[in-house]
Amino acid sequence: MDEGDSKSHKSVSEKLEAIADVVSECRKCPLAETRTNTVPGEGSPTAEVMFVGEGPGQDEDLSGRPFVGRAGKLLDELIESLPMRREDVYIANVVKCRPPGNRDPERGEVEECSGYLRQQIEAIDPLVIVPLGRHALGWFNPSLRITASNGKIFRHEDRVLMPLLHPSAGLRNPSNAEMLREGIHNLREAILEGIRVKREAIAEPEVATRPSDGDAEAPSSVLEEAGKIASDEAAETDTGETPVGLFERAQTPEEVQEEMRKQRAIEEAAEAAENEEPAVVVDDRQSSFF
DSSP states (O other): OOHHHHHHHHHHHHHHHHHHHHHHHOOSSTHHHHOSSOOOOEEOTTOSEEEEESOOOHHHHHHSOSSOSHHHHHHHHHHHTTTOOGGGSEEEESSSSOOGGGOOOOHHHHHHHHHHHHHHHHHHOOSEEEEBSHHHHHHHOTTSOHHHHTTOEEEETTEEEOOBOOHHHHHHOHHHHHHHHHHHTTHHHHHHHHHHHHHHHHHHHHHHHOOBTTBSSOOOOHHHHHHHHHHHHSOOOTTSOEEEOSOSSOOSHHHHHHHHHHHHHHHHHHHHHTTOOOOOOOOOOOOTTO
């Protein structure tokens, strides 16, 4: 880890610690009256993948840590099967306190707690978010159904989602456990899509401000054209989400890097022809998953 990465890691860690401190003092909803401990979340501050569950259970309430009971052990097994490690990802919940009797969190409780999850997502800025179960998926998009969405890849706003059944469903039903094992292995493809989304988000402001020869409009970028092609190829669902299928382009990390190099070469040539200052170098995010 170089000095810049170290500073970034520390900055995100400090933000997450500050969020956890606020959560520990939170009394905005009735769950504060029945909790033993708050469960803000844990994991790598620079995680590429963020798992989001519904809320803490009894074991989590006692320990102050997310997914440490039987469902948590199954989640650990799923992560390790990739292979990844629990400490490589970030794990959080929609609500940070246990609902009594492990009931579903009520709407008002979710609304009061939602700001903390938004702040965590903004601080970590993961490539992929994995909602676990229908309640977590509903926080992102209530129109999606968890069984139909399990293991599928969606673009949601400027994020990549890959929903999975909740691990507790896998404990209750062997067929659900098999769905979980099949779905988790699409995470590699989801990370590649997350890299593309990040690159597009970084490149678009540059393109918008670059003048064309004798024209008031800026030229279309390679990424914009690629995005149009991808949009035409993907079927829009009635939920407003774009499901991402098996990608024909950049299936391997090497192909992703080659696409990045071509992108930079094209942009640098265009800038040289226009006699402009060099564009800001895009910080291509490298995945430790591969």
